[in-house]
Amino acid sequence: MPAKAVTCALDETFPSDICLVGIETDSNFILLEQFADKRDCDTWQQAMGKRLSALPVKVIQVVSDEAKALIKYTREILGAHHSPDVFHVQQDIIKGTSPSLRADIKQAKAALILANDALQAWIEAKIAYEQCVIKPSGRPVQYDQQIDEAAKEQSNAIDHLVEVVTRREAVQEANRGIGQDYHPFDLETGEKKTPEKLATQLKDHFSTIDKQTEQAGLSENSLKRVQKARRVVDSLVHTLRFFWCQVAIMMEGFNLPDEMRPVFEGYLLPMAYIEAHLPKARDAKQKAKRRDLYRELENQLNGLDAWKHQTPEQKTKLESQAKKCAQVFQRSSSCVEGRNGQLSLKHHASRKMSPRQLAASTVIHNYFITRSDGTMAAERLFEQPPDNLFEWLLAKTDCPPLPAQKRSMPRKLRMVA
8 A cells, every 4th residue: 555645534423332433534444433431532542543553644634523632632643634524613503593593483473473363353343344234332443543553563574574584594595605615616616715715705604694693682502602613714714724735735746847737726626626526516506507617627628738738648647636636625524424324323223233243344334335436445545456355254254064964863763753
């Protein structure tokens, strides 16, 4: 296996006991999956140290949630960059705002129903009074005035419902915008995104959220959730800065000619990133836009003289190098979150997983399950196909002895039987 710099996704899950899970993000190879009594920094160091010492890899980046033990292990033990999971940032915003905003909408709908019922009741009362042959004695009720007031209450209830619905949609749109903007490239134009531009975009989204939450009068606990998400903004910007620094280092290692550097950074790298995120599009419309952007960049690339002069082998090599650079930017620990979900399902199926079951599940994931391209996780990490798992098991398994031959019963016993 060639030596390489890798990014790991780390997390803890609780299928039965505490289970530490570490996955190499590019290959999806499980480096660590074992039960532990604790989940502090020392426990992570002991568990991951055994795995990493057996491989020629250097961890340059860890993507995870904001657990203090994981951040400490990443920065102080590994000396690597910690990349926050943008999903957890968005989740904190949702948990902090969604319950209150949803309750406001529910109350506004209930108020509108009451206003509609009151207006309808006064209209029916007026019709009944007009159809009455013998009018009741006393001063007549001012039905028109009551109807006008009820209509005004209905209009106010409609305006309030529109206001709270618009407020919730604004918060949701700003929250989605955080995930849409957290990329090294603009996925609508393909332009390179600087850390300064990302910081401005994230600041605008949080300003919108702050404005709407202030108008909604959220509770202190809800605001703490939003503030917790805001504290990660600097880490998100720093991750983008780390990505561009790593790209510059990798480009120096590729020994690219001077005329190919702008081609690599302006076309090959955004194309590789768009291709990697094409399956992750939110819907068919967004996927079509990204596909059109990819084709547009491809057409521009094919028209460049520097690219035309490259041989097919050189083009393939440059495209492979661009994909390696694009994989450095990791915005979520979805691979380990998905693995945690699988462990939870297996835990419920077998009630409680044993260490041997967990180890067997890890081996199957790394050396047996294949992607659509036919490669296994171990093959992608080691850059060579491993031995056949079934043949390896046959070679390591002792076959049970043949059953004893059936013995004939003595003649006297047969007669008694």
